[in-house]
Amino acid sequence: MRISTAVPLIAALCAVAGASGCGGGQRQGVPQTDGQMIMPSGRSRLPTEPYSPVDQPGQLPYDDARAPRDRQSAAPQGAAPPSAAAVETLNAAVPPLAKPFDETRSAGPGTRPAMSPGSYMTIGGVVAEVNGVPIYADKLISDLEPHLMARAREMNEAQFKQVASDELRKQLGVAVNRELLVAAANRLLDERAKEQAWFFGEQWKQQQITQHGAGSIEAARRWYAERGVDFEAQVREAYRDALARLLLQKEIHPKIQVTAAEMRRYYEENREKAYTVRDAARFEMIQVDPVKVGSRTLAKQRIEELHAKANDGVDFAKLMASSNLPTQRNSEGELPWLEKGASRWATVEEAVWKLSPGEVTPVIEDEGKFYIARLEQKRQGRVLPFEDGETQDDIRKKLWNAQFQPHYEKMIDGLKRQAIVRTEPAMLQSALEIAMQRYEHWKAS
Numbered sequence: 001m002r003i004s005t006a007v008p009l010i011a012a013l014c015a016v017a018g019a020s021g022c023g024g025g026q027r028q029g030v031p032q033t034d035g036q037m038i039m040p041s042g043r044s045r046l047p048t049e050p051y052s053p054v055d056q057p058g059q060l061p062y063d064d065a066r067a068p069r070d071r072q073s074a075a076p077q078g079a080a081p082p083s084a085a086a087v088e089t090l091n092a093a094v095p096p097l098a099k100p101f102d103e104t105r106s107a108g109p110g111t112r113p114a115m116s117p118g119s120y121m122t123i124g125g126v127v128a129e130v131n132g133v134p135i136y137a138d139k140l141i142s143d144l145e146p147h148l149m150a151r152a153r154e155m156n157e158a159q160f161k162q163v164a165s166d167e168l169r170k171q172l173g174v175a176v177n178r179e180l181l182v183a184a185a186n187r188l189l190d191e192r193a194k195e196q197a198w199f200f201g202e203q204w205k206q207q208q209i210t211q212h213g214a215g216s217i218e219a220a221r222r223w224y225a226e227r228g229v230d231f232e233a234q235v236r237e238a239y240r241d242a243l244a245r246l247l248l249q250k251e252i253h254p255k256i257q258v259t260a261a262e263m264r265r266y267y268e269e270n271r272e273k274a275y276t277v278r279d280a281a282r283f284e285m286i287q288v289d290p291v292k293v294g295s296r297t298l299a300k301q302r303i304e305e306l307h308a309k310a311n312d313g314v315d316f317a318k319l320m321a322s323s324n325l326p327t328q329r330n331s332e333g334e335l336p337w338l339e340k341g342a343s344r345w346a347t348v349e350e351a352v353w354k355l356s357p358g359e360v361t362p363v364i365e366d367e368g369k370f371y372i373a374r375l376e377q378k379r380q381g382r383v384l385p386f387e388d389g390e391t392q393d394d395i396r397k398k399l400w401n402a403q404f405q406p407h408y409e410k411m412i413d414g415l416k417r418q419a420i421v422r423t424e425p426a427m428l429q430s431a432l433e434i435a436m437q438r439y440e441h442w443k444a445s
Contacts, residue, residue: 126427127431128176128422128424129422130179130180130420131179131421133179133183135175135176135179139175140171141438144171144435148442149442150331151164152443154331161432161436164432164435165432168431168432180416180419181248181415182243184415185243185246185247188251189247189250193246193250197246200242201242205235248408251407252408258399258400263386263392266399267386271383274394275384275386276381276384277379277381277383278381279379280338280339281337281338281353281376282335282338282378283335283375284320284373284374285325285371286303286373287325287369287371288300288302289324289369290369293324296368300363302322302370306319306372307362307363310372310374316374335376337379340353347364347366348361348366348371352373353378356375357378358374360373360374
């Protein structure tokens with residue numbers, strides 16, 4: 001059994017967005033500048049320090065500068081929440097807590113071993129350090145596990161290895177960026193913002209106590225401990241994620257403006273490509289190839305038997321086991337939408353469009369092979385109007401993201417120039433080997 005530790009911090013951030021600078025207003029004691037990072041009052045910024053968390057010699061004290069503590073706190077009051085686009089982009093920039101990689105692991109001094117009985121090696125190597133803070137191999141795989149599991153089901157071993165290698169490198173970049181943001185947040189955010197981050201960590205903690213401990217913190221701790229997870233460490237991670245998000249809200253969100261004119265212009269330029277829905281259908285078909293079953297007579301006999309069973313109500317998905325074509329369903333069991341006229345099996349598609357959802361075509365012979373198909377769903381084409389709420393939300397999100405990304409990259413670039421980042425390529429290769437050991441398990445799950 002896997003546990004989900006995803007943190008609903010952005011929902012809490014929405015309640016206090018105005019207080020955290022989400023609306024672009026000033027905060028007491030923190031002067032605003034045009035396009036520059038805000039440094040706390042009391043010292044001047046170095047000329048080479050555009051976004052640096054490091055302002056003077058010595059170790060940077062950021063890991064637990066304001067760790068969550070056990071005391072009462074009320075939710076700060078704020079103004080209007082950020083847009084859905086802002087929420088989604090901030091979540092993408094600083095992902096919420098991921099599921100633990102392995103339920104049986106137990107952490108010891110200097111190591112992070114993780115074992116799954118009989119399936120993979122002990123891990124815990126440091127793949128990178130950011131200002132002395134380690135990033136562990138098992139954390140990278142933990143964050144990627146749902147995605148890697150889905151890809152394993154779709155690919156052979158060689159294909160999966162290349163994808164896993166690429167994804168691990170990307171995830172390492174995400175993890176490094178997160179540590180840079182947390183360090184900067186501890187240095188640049190004022191006490192009020194840190195109080196908010198503490199509140200979000202406590203909110204997540206209370207949610208877990210309710211969900212997994214029936215109101216008892218000891219029961220929640222036991223629930224996590226039984227799965228090899230340190231509950232208090234998860235609470236600290238929730239706090240750290242909140243710090244990073246608040247920094248992004250404070251420094252980037254006020255600089256982004258998406259106007260109605262820009263949205264209308266984007267819609268007109270992309271209406272044909274992005275906002276025109278064409279006639280499409282979801283259908284699944286069974287093929288019986290005489291070459292593969294031995295003869296045309298046997299192939300026709302088999303397809304007719306399958307056709308009779310389908311009409312008698314037998315689950316078409318079960319009948320797919322007799323098909324000489326692989327299923328088109330994805331890892332979630334969904335069929336893709338196929339636009340009208342796009343299928344390579346034109347005769348089959350023509351018959352499908354004469355059906356109502358749930359119906360099965362007659363037996364079709366095409367190019368010497370036999371087919372039956374079942375229509376799951378079809379839709380009529382239309383142009384999505386600009387006035388539609390979903391259309392505007394989609395446009396706003398895309399334009400918001402387009403503005404957010406250069407600001408984010410500039411911030412990260414500045415933080416990297418002032419940070420000490422060390423990577424261990426050998427340990428990243430070890431993480432890939434661990435993922436490959438899990439390939440068969442993921443493919444079968």
